[in-house]
Amino acid sequence: MSWSKPKMKMNRRRFLKGAAGASLALPLFSSLQPRSSKAATTYKKRILFIYMPHQETTGFAPDASYSFSGSYLAPLAAKYASQMLVLNDMKTVGQGHGGGHSEWLTGFPGGDDARPQPTQGPSLDVYMAKRLDGQTPLHQLNFMASWRTSLNVGVTSWNEGANPTAIPGINDPVMAFTSVYGTNPGTTTPGQPDHSLVLRGSLLDALDKDYARVNAKLSTADRRLLDQHLSLVRDQEKTLQRMIQTPFSCSGAAGKPGTNLNLQDQIKSFMDTIIGAFRCDATRVATLAFGCCGDDSSYTFVDPAAKNYHDDVAHGSPALVKKVRQWQYGQIAYLCDQLAAVSDGDGTLLDHTLIACLPELGWFPDNNMLTYLDSTGRSQTTDNNHLRFQVPTVLVGSSGGFFKTGRFVDMQQAHYHNLLLTLAHAMDFTDLTSFGSMGTARLTQLTA
């Protein structure tokens, strides 16, 4: 049940296909495995989902001897190959920017490119945050490095239920920082709140009253948004109260970021905020998007020709796709370095953090011509490089020995939704029996 019969195959360029086409489980670097695979977790597990805009391409995976010398994952693999699980060829339901984006953490794709709203929530990060409710001061962090014009393309996280409401990621590093540390970190002592907090508290209290006053005059249906607004104002009040009563402190936190940061500094700042929050156990679930659905940010700092990620890179040049990805995985290496430098329980923070790098679109060959078998078994060729017939993934971290890392695994069309379910199990939510529209079984080929 956990294995789906391979339906798709690449034409000659089939990506890293072994000679026999079988699963290519590369040698396990057992000596470098995390020390323990204890049944009982004695530390707190964290998870970070990273949204990688656009497609993966040739040069994603290691070679047959698990060498990353020709791969754009090299910056990460140079130090962390033994902690990585590199997966290729999972199947999905959604196609295109819209399908990929909405399916990303929900497993329920919906809408189109302009409106990538899933049909069902919650997203996996929101699910985990709810399960961990009350264990940390913050539910989760959700940051997005850039937005395009419509709200939904900037949303990776969704509330529960059918046609779920959006939870837009914070796209301002200062606001992201403030969401963890408050406006004046380090200046607040219990019971003696910063004066600005007192002012904000009375403002929120006044707004609370005013929303309640207005809402009372409207029918339940008429005040749909206003009720939601009031409840968010009350959340702010609660957060403020908590900051006043028991201020969250995190010594050694990175400083407050500056304003108007460029993309590199934004991403670094988001990472620093997440690392700090994990280190001080402000939350255990975070989502970071390098960019939005169909990201069109400038990557000229990687290459002068990469003026527009969507036009010049994703549609323009496979070489630039690799360069941008290489830079992105370099940032993830920075993140790992920082996590590895923090001791946490019996190991480091990196030992206790699972990082799931999941792309928006699928894998594509350099010539953007994909040959695949359709549902009737006919061979098809398409120049539509927005398809998700073969979705690859990079996981970093064993989640306490749950995953058998240090491998490249040809997933042979195992379902992406089963990966989502498996990530939930890795975080010890093993009572979850299904996730997404097709996730019903743990991917046992990945586990230790």
Place this chain on the structure above:
Amino acid sequence: MGAALLLGGCTGQIGGHPATIQPSGTGGSSNPSGGPPGSIDIDTPTADSVGPAWQRRLTKTEVGNSIQALTGVMPAAVADLPAESVDYDFDRVTQSQTVADQHIATYLTIGDQVVSALTDAKIGTLAPSCTTIDRTCASSLIDTLGPRAFRGPVDPDQKTTMLSLFDGGATPREGIDQIIRFILQSPTFIYVIERGTPVAGQQGIYALTDYEIAARLSFLSCETVPDQPLMDAAAAGQLHAPDQIAAQATRLFAQPCAHQMTGRFLSQWLKLDRLTTVTPDAATFPQFTADLRAAMQAEDSAFLEDVVWTSGGTVNTLFNANYSFIDQRLGSIYGISGLGSTPTKVTLPPERLGILTHASVLTAFSNPASTSPVRRGGYVYRKILCQDIAPPPATAGLDLSPPMDDPTKTTRERYELRTGSGVCGTCHTLFNPIGYSMENFDAIGRVRTTDNNLPIDATGAMPTFNVTGLDGGASLSAAVAGRDETLICFGRKWLRYGLGRSETQADATSIKAVVELTRNSASIRDAMVALTQTYAFTHRAEAVDTGAMP
């Protein structure tokens, strides 16, 4: 009606029952366009009725404009507000709105930024008694800034609340800052709160107050709080009679901001923004550059501005204008030489007519390396003619991938093989032939006679309306321009945009009032003003709780 029967399984119940309100995205699982209601029969009279909607949040643009109008400050944090959803075609439709943590956090930041940008001297200009920053100033500020920000009188409870916020400040200035923060985050500022007065004998229907009508007029025309003449007219009770409303609407529509509004409405209806999201394949179309894209956009803007504001054009003019505005960058695509660097009015070659043959539309509704009769036909059928198409059925094994490349066939032949018959053909036969008629244009909008070195077949039809004999994009444009469905579609979309909510059958009479004008060749500008004369513009219906909301 015959057409409706013929459609059978192709018209889905997309986005909700016409008589009720559905939450954003209902049906969105399979409807790529979002959730607008299904068919509306404007000839079924619905006098004294109006479609329901819940209270609308000001858009990001409206918040920024309003704060600038009220305080003279445009806080940078407005840019941090989440972008608006574009469900229901437009960015200001209440059914697609949400409110999230980032809204609340950003409103707080916006408040902080406004008060730090306001000097004491500047505060002195906001209210008559603020030469000194004290409690008298506070009261005066509430009475001056409050009504315009709230688009109506300040509630006594609000004033009490604000004065106690003032009293909680460590200094008078701190107290004034708190009042300004409160005003800019109050529900009466952030939301378009409409209550009105109950209409006798009409359960759940309310006549809007003069202030509520003032707010509708102002947010519609200029996306900002009402100006002083509008506030004065509302205070004097002069916004009830249709001619008074028309006079204000005409005044407001003459302002530059109304030109921008018209551009936004028409480009969102016509999906012109889609051009920014597509990238033709560089190997197939090396001519396509960001510069060329900008030229296509410049053509559209200049054309719409001319049709609405210079030429006094009609809805049909959008589709059958034999002229456009081309610069030298586009000249090579259109085969017109001798042009300058800014768009110049030219007579179009005979192959082209109206917006459907603009390079922008032809490019936006193509695949990267080839045309897409499905996209082009679906666009005209659904967006311009407001016809519903149900999403592909959830049949197991139904192959939804694009047709395979085949050097021995034209694009038309490939699409015909894939979608022209069988399960797919059930619906595709209704709109593919519309797209086929545009096959004489390639994927970046150039006229062509061959495809894959094979002769083009650009004959087409609109089977739903028994229109046959189309041949080429210009013939399609002429056919679209003559259709009542196009005018009804304009009326529906304008009501949806103008009122910021999805239309329902209950709006039929109001939509018809706008459509009747367009049937009589009224200008787009007059048709737009006509919306303000409708029952739907001056009334509201309580939202219906369908029980389907989260």
